[in-house]
Amino acid sequence: MDETHSIGQTHSVFNQPPARTGVNEFVDNPVLCEFVQSIGRTRDVSELETIGAVVGSAEFARDARLANANPPVLLTHDPYGHRIDEVEYHPSYHRILAQAVRAGAHTAAWGNPGRGASAHRAAKMMLFAQLEPGHACPISMSHAAVEPLQNSPVLAQSWLPRLLARSYDPSLHAGKPSALIGMAMTEKQGGSDVRANTTVAVSAGDHQLLTGHKWFCSAPMSDAFLVLAKEADRQESPPSCFLLPRVLPDGTRNVFRIQRLKDKLGNRSNASCEVEFANSTAFRVGEPERGVAAIMGMVARTRLDCVLGTAAGMRQGIAEALWHTRHRSAFGRKLVDQPIMTNVLADLALESEAATATALRLACAYDDDVDKADDVEVSFRRLATAVAKYWVCKRGPGHAYEAMECLGGNGYTEAFPLAMRYREQPVLAIWEGAGNVVALDVLRTMGKEPKAVTNFLAELGLAHGSNRIFDNFMLTLLDRVTAFQRSLPEHEGSARALVEQLALGLQASLLIRYSPASVSEAFVESRLGQQRCFEYGTLPAGSDLSAILQRQ
Incomplete structure (x- = not known):
């Protein structure tokens, strides 16, 4: 007896993850939830929960996809020949930008200053940028522009109320109540x-x-x-x-x-x-x-936002990788349970957690410029901003690639967001000073402001006595810093190596103080230990990989 089969029977879809929508990107991110309150000193997270639901919705994901699939178009003239020099964006881009402005992702820390304000604003920006990074550029610059304008009273009077506004109007006309x-x-x-x-x-x-x-x-x-x-x-x-x-x-x-x-x-x-x-x-x-002095505060704040944006991208990478591997099976078990994949995912999770901790700690240091309360924090951030900008942003592209690889062929297609993220991360390492420029800024700060070095190392020293590997690393780091300070020009060619060590010391110190031992011990041994290796998936035997992934 002949059997006939419809074409549809050969196209049943199984062993594929469901769409990653309808999630709450804040509530479902235990690391950000914890750090924004512990490191960030923010107590009321209800607004962040609301934003997490918005950016985790199917509608927001669709807007993010459309905004990147339909790049802006230059209109030099109108149909009648008048020069207008306008840029036309897809409506989805304006919808995302309007939501971010309405939430205060741009200037909330200026409009409502105080303890925890900068970390709260940082978390907002990270949530929006996790799904759609392009809009974060005007958001960041508007945030950073407040400081130089404050030093020009006449301009401040007319422009600051518009910068602090929570409304968004994409048209160009006089008398707008808001501005970017x-x-x-x-x-x-x-x-x-x-x-x-x-x-x-x-x-x-x-x-x-x-x-x-x-x-x-x-x-x-x-x-x-x-x-x-x-x-x-x-x-x-x-x-x-x-x-x-x-x-x-x-x-x-x-x-x-x-x-x-x-x-x-x-x-x-x-x-x-x-x-x-x-x-x-x-x-x-x-x-x-x-002019250079006038914009230095702006540059520092946009560098901060480069760190925030990279950390947001790392979160997108690990979230997408885990979603895929927790829903897809191969060789008789879930991908996430394959030992070699578990190691890769846990390593990606460690990098993401360290970047998030660094981003929020750095954001906190900007609270005190708003209320003029703490010279120690101002001094700390002068060095920490450049150090974090160099290292976190330098780690972004590799993290995106490895997360993309976890999705296999799917990850390499434009139907999934990690191809976009892989292209996105390098701009944050280049914008506001590529690696060499930022590393040399660290050396200049060390030479001109020894107090910044003292306060930065004091921050790292808060974790002293909790981990033997970290304590030994700090002894070596202190010797190296002293050698650099004796003759900075002589060590210019080795600046990157020093900045890397400063950054790893800061990240390790933060994780020792604020993360579970399963996280901090694996990070310290893999990044600071004798067998350290920066290739993902090389965490040492004995690391509690399951506990690390449970936080994601």
Whole structure:
């Protein structure tokens, strides 16, 4: 008897994980839940629980996918030939940005300062950035722009209320009650060497007229930009800082000629551009020739957000990898229970937990700039920001790759989010100073501010006496720091190695103090011990891998 089978019978889907939606990205992340309260000093987490449900929804995941699948488009002119220099985004990008602004992921720590405010705001940003990283660029820059504007009373009066607002309007027009601020610092001939900039500012009464170019202008749909330019009568002097609005008070468009959008490896939902100024109206921020000093606080805060964004990406990586391996079987058992896969996943989890602890501890150090309470914290963060930016962001791309590999072929496709994440992580290591620039910043801080070194090492020393391997590591680290301080120029070529050790010491200290012994012992032995290895899946025998994964 002939048997016929319908085509549908050969396409039954089994042994595939369900869609990872309908979760609460805060509640289902025990590490973040614990650290935001212990390290971050935040007590009320109800708002974070609400955000966790939003970003864990199917609707948010769809918006995140669409925002990255439909990159922004440059519109230089309207249909009638008028120059408009606008960037058109997919509606999903605006929906995500509106939700993040409404939650205060940008400026909540400034609007409601106090103990735990910065960590609370950091957790908000991490939750949104975990699912959609591109929108975090204008969120971060708007957060960081508050500090330099505070030093310019006239500008602060008109712009700070708009920055602190919780509403979002994507259109460019005068009289908006809210605003986002971007920045345009680097030029094609200088890059990180902003003193080589050639953009010129000519005084015109109560404002200046800027003429020049910027090679990277981030988030060109923003309402204003902080830019660097040299005063026309001081061409040999350092640059000054200016606020350049897109729309002038009378409603006319400022001269802001977008030449092209950058075709970037990642960060696809967010636009970056090359822009030309031609007698563009701008207002000085801070003192003349003190532009670099004016933006240093902004740079520190955007570096902080690079750490937050990388930690958020690591969380997405381990969450997706665990979701897949807990639902898929091979060779008679779940993938997560295969010993070699268990080791890889636990190692990824350790890296994610260490990054989260570092991010929240660093965020806490910024509370005291808001309430001017603690010079020790200000000193600590001057070194810790560069150290964390270097190491956490340096570890991001490799973590994303290894998490992607846990999904196998699925992970390599655009149908799953880890391909996007793999492209995304490098920008956080490059933006606001690539590895060499940041490592040299650490050396400069060590030379100019020995108090920062003292307070940083004191933070690490809080874990003394709890782990023999850590204590031995600290003795070696202290000797190395002393050797560097004796002659910093002599050790410039070894700066990366020192920064790596400083970062690992900070992470180990935090995990010893705030994580279970199963986590801290595995981290310390694998990262600081004699057999240390940074290839994932090489945790030493005897590590409690099951306990490590139960926290994810």
